[in-house]
Amino acid sequence: MNLFNLLQAPPVDLQDIPPGVRETSFSWLPPQMTTTAHIVDSPFWFVFWVCVFFFVLIVGLMMYFVIKYRRRDESEPPGEGATHNTPLEVAWTVIPLLLAVVMFYWGLDGYVALATPPSNCYEVNVTTQKWSWNFRYEGGAEHDELHTWVGQPVKLIMRSQDVLHCVDIPDFRVKMDIVPGRYTVAWFETTQDALGEHRLYCAEYCGQDHSSMKTKVVVHQTREEFEEWLVEATTYPGPADMPLHVWGKQLYLRKGCASCHNNETEDQDGKQGPSWVETAKLLTEGGMREFTDDTSAKVDENYINESIMLPKKRIAKGYEKGNMPGNTLNSIDRDAIIAYIKMLRP
Amino acid sequence: MSESQTASASPQSVKFGLEAPNFFTASKGLASWLLTLDHKRIGIMYLIAITIAFALGGAFALMVRTELFFAGPTITSDPNQYNVWFTVHAAMMIFMVIIPGVPAALGNIILPLMLGAKDVAFPRLNLASFYFWIVGSLFLGSVLFFGGVDTGWTFYTPYSIIGTGSTMATSVYLALFGVFILGFSSILTGVNFIVTIHKLRPRVMTWFRMPLFLWAIYSTAVIQVLATPVLAITVLLLMVENFFGLGLFDPALGGDPVLFQHFFWFYSHPAVYIMILPAMGIMSELISIHSHKHVFGYRFIAYSSVAIAMFGFIVWGHHMFTSGMSGLLNAVFSFLTFSVSIPSAIKMFNWLSTMYRGSISINTPMLWALGFMFNFAIGGLTGLFLGTLSVDIHLHDTYFVVAHFHYVMMGSALFAFFGGVFHWWPKFIGKMYNEKMGMVGATMVFWGFNITFLPQFIMGSQGMPRRYYDFDPAFLIWHQMSTLGSYLQAAGFVVCAYTLAMSLVKGRLAPANPWGGNSLEWHCQSPPILENFETVPDVEDCYDYTDWQYDRELGGYVLKG
Structure with missing residues (x-):
């Protein structure tokens, strides 16, 4: 068997892959499917470019110094130069500090929005146990998938029956621990692009089948379609x-x-x-x-x-x-x- | 090393310590090692023990990476096995390797030498710390015979409360008890080093003339003494909760799992600085000595060590941004977290300025140091993403975090550790290693490391959660790169180990000062005599290298005149 064959994945049934991850083009962040996704992504890119700048600066200078000042012979005298320069050192204390303040403020500002559900939310009660999801909709119907419709703010009111779990919907930039003994809350409002299916993971380690404790989020076009699904999917014969x-x-x-x-x-x-x-x-x-x-x-x-x-x-x-x-x-x-x-x- | 060698030493070769009386020849027999009070011998025993733990922990890392080469089952079809592997990998690497690595192992050997002291302040306590380490490690290691622990190294409740979560009851007790004992090893070493630095400095060595490694070790020791007891208390409370069901952390009894997280991170965040601070101390030595230039901004580097030790205590909450903790606390911890990034930035820029207009040798220790600069730039900067509250919501508990802390703990702390081992190896072993092979090993580990962990930033950003036995096939390519990188790393470490082993067999004898350093340890013989120094020289500025010149015949530096 050559190495190339070894690198080939075993055949994957495309049906098993949620549509959100099926794209082949490369992107750093998952697609933005909620009105709040940009709140995460904008500071992400700000921090990203600040990091790129400083990384290039640090590693670039390092490489340059290593080449320019390389020791050609052990008998060379030691390098000479200032042993300190207080204004310079204050400068590289204060400039990072200012950048850090900007990042802190940007992150906090966005976090407040992410943590504050609007008042017109559709509420879904989420109950987790090892290793399954249960979503209870208004009216009491239950299902193991999270369904919603485009443009509707949805509030998840979550509790755990056993250990810690964590709701994680990468396309929505939603992540919140689900803690036994208390309720935690998460919310999102989907955009028009969100029509279709998205991944929902458990992100807090919960034992044996942690990695298979996942389900999908399905976004319908209209409330009517959602209601139709709800009736059909949750009306069992008794x-x-x-x-x-x-x-x-x-x-x-x-x-x-x-x-x-x-x-x-x-x-x-x-x-x-x-x-x-x-x-x-x-x-x-x-x-x-x-x-x-x-x-x-x-x-x-x-x-x-x-x-x-x-x-x-x-x-x-x-x-x-x-x-x-x-x-x-x-x-x-x-x-x-x-x-x-x-x-x-x- | 043998007596005949010493007896037949020619006048010329007396320059080499291995042919003169030294701490290896001071006494013989197994008991003279196991019961030794000599800090150098204890340090070497630590090094051997830690190497074994590192190999074990590394083997588990390779099993984890191999399992993730394909989605679904690869080498085990039981997710519980995988869960044990990543838990044991983390627990061993953190508690048995990195935390004791620089302070206990290298610190033991180097700290008294740098101080010009005969030994640490409390040699018996020092030996006791070593045996605490051994006993703690035996407990932690014994879990492998009881099915292993699957709680993650964080022991989060209620999963770690027997009967609620973990499927491996006995071994959770064993692991907790092991961690408890290892904590005491750490505390005792810390106390010992604090007293040693306060009391055993030579008269001319004022605080601001100490080598920066000592500032780092001192700051670390303070954290060890103040934070580790909290770990002991946490672990004890968890054991009590398990035995008696007090209802502290178990929601079924009215406890609060988030409380456990506060307790746990109150130690475990400062523990990150127990791991990285001494590594930064090594960096200050390595960069200055191998750049053959006075360290730049001594005071800023020294103060930044102290600042990191202080800020390190008040940022633990940033591990809990999605835990359900109040929004106000999240805001406060985010703010404090950014404050700790500043001293790290100061150090990076001061090291760069040290290199500026230096005379930079490219050798094995320096390659590790440059690797540290590269990796710590990435590891430190990616911390900014995670400190930014809104961004952390997306990245929390993903591979982004996994990559970030491996860049800090492995790419930085362990890189500096290996740099330190290669830097001081000639000093405490008395032999040189093959420089080319050492450089090949360091380079392999560097590339292997980056190929392993850079892809993890990408898949983490894309939403790949951590601690996953199985994953969406969309992440396959990144997992496969990562796994192949880990194999390259492993091969690199084998080359490094081979290099050091071969130096014992056929390395040339090391001169007292192979690199041209000026701190006190380079003024004594390699390897040192049992008492380290016959007379302690007065060194006012340990970063002033102008008094030394290279002696070709000796292959090292000698004082002018």
Whole structure:
């Protein structure tokens, strides 16, 4: 295999690449897709050119001195010259100081705008857990993608169920930590160019699947299109419309259970919680579950119900690493989960 | 080095320290090293230990870079493994290599020599610091046998609180305890150096006649003594939180994760200056001696070291601009952060002015020093992006930050460290190394380093988040450049190690003053005798090189007349 072949990436399915990163032309910064993106970019370029100037000055002088004053023979006398020059030294103290003040002020001024959401925002409640996003829209509909429409200021009110996360939308210049135990806020107003899809990352390290904790932001043309999508995407048939275990599977996929519980084989399959297939087996065979406090319990409907409602009350042996958030499933949903688990019996 | 060599020394070769009694020949046997109170031997043991830690930490860096050669799985399909690699890489490089690197290892060897002292003020305490380092490192290293730590070196809560986040419970305790002990090693070294500089200077060496390396080491020692206890407290609180669930940092118990970040960075930002200040001290020596010119603006350089040490304490919040901290605090920390950029700028311009109209030798130590100037220009200037509040919002937690701090910690602190090792090697080993090979090694590391980290600025600006096992294929080309650069660096370090190893075997004997320096360490024999000096010369201006002239036969400098 020659080196060139080695450098070729494995084939990539273009479908997997969000459109925001598909352009081939080079650019330093992502495209500006919000009314506030320039607030980040203008000082960026100011600092950039100041840096280029000083870098060229410093390295240029360094190279010039190295060549011009190179020591041709060890017997040369030491170089002569002033050992200090106070006005000069004050000059290169004060000039950088002035530039720093400009940068500070510019950055602060922009930051205030970035940190102050306007009053006419559409509010989206964001809930994160390892390693998934949940966006709850006005009216209560939930989805794992962030949708909005062109020209609408959107305010994200965010909380975390477990560890630190961070919402990061490079095209929007939005980044804010999501801290368990408090709400944090971010906002943006998309421009006409933003129509389409954008990357949304988790930028605060959160463990195993940190790098796959991403989703997309979809910007619709109009509020009507957005509302249409919202109704279509979030109107599920309810538990009344289908067998209970089928509803249970929907919940498994949608509520984040799938991050930590395997539903295919009896082993954990690299996930942190017990496999539901194993649970199903214990449930139907009347097996016992051992806990870290050396107690044990029969795996039955009560046990599963308790595990959903009070996941940290008793930790099953062998699953100390798990971290299940307390849940808000109603009783029908819990019935559905139990029904689904029973269906998974091997 | 052997006795027969010493006995058969011809009158001519007595000029070379290795053929005369020296600290290597002063006593023999393993115990004479392990229980030594001699600062030079302790320094050499530090150097050996740190080299091992550096090789280990470097191996983890190469594994991280190799994993990122392709998007998706490359050498492991388990993201937890990758998370362990970058955590262990950072923890080892910071706590076991860079923090003790210049002060404890090089400082131990050079500081008493520069002062004309017999030893540091508290030799036993010095040996104790070394063993604290060993024990701490064993704890930190032992995590590898317990599955590793995956919390990141920052131990951010609540992820690092067992049961909430990290999948590796036992090793989090071990790592925290290791860091706790390593902290004590650092504090004890700091106390020792402060007292040594205060009490053991020769009479003619007033504060403003000290070599600038000592100003830097002194400022560093002050930070070590004042900041490191906060790390110890933080780590202790985190352990207590883990054992007893006090509810300090764990939101499930009413604690606040942001509080932990304040505690952590209150130490870890000053720690950045523990790493870079002594490196700047080395730079002031290297640039002046190898430019054969009096250092320019001594007082400004000295004061700027003190200023950096002071400002360094009040800028920790700039690590937390997106943490949910109040906007007012963000503004204050941004302002203070810019203040710390000024002393660094002063130093750069003073070094440049030192080179102006000098007589500049191009040799291995000087190549490392020039590499420092280039890298620190980039590392320092890119800090301005991150200090600017609005710009930081976009760049925070991206590869831009990764590149920035590697330019400062590796491209600057470690470059100066290696420059220092090559600069003082003839002094404490007594042998010269192959200059050409040393220069090849330094050049390879320089290019490798820049090829590794320049692309990271670009992908960071484009939005590539850090600590990612997998990435969008759009960033592929930058990751691949970066990985190839890291291999070139590794090869460069192998060349450097080979150069130094070969000098032990067949290097020519080193003269007392191979470079023409005038600080006290160049007035004593290479390698020094156990007590360093027979008589301490009166040197009023250690940057005045006019009294020395080159002796071709000796291959070094001798005093005129």
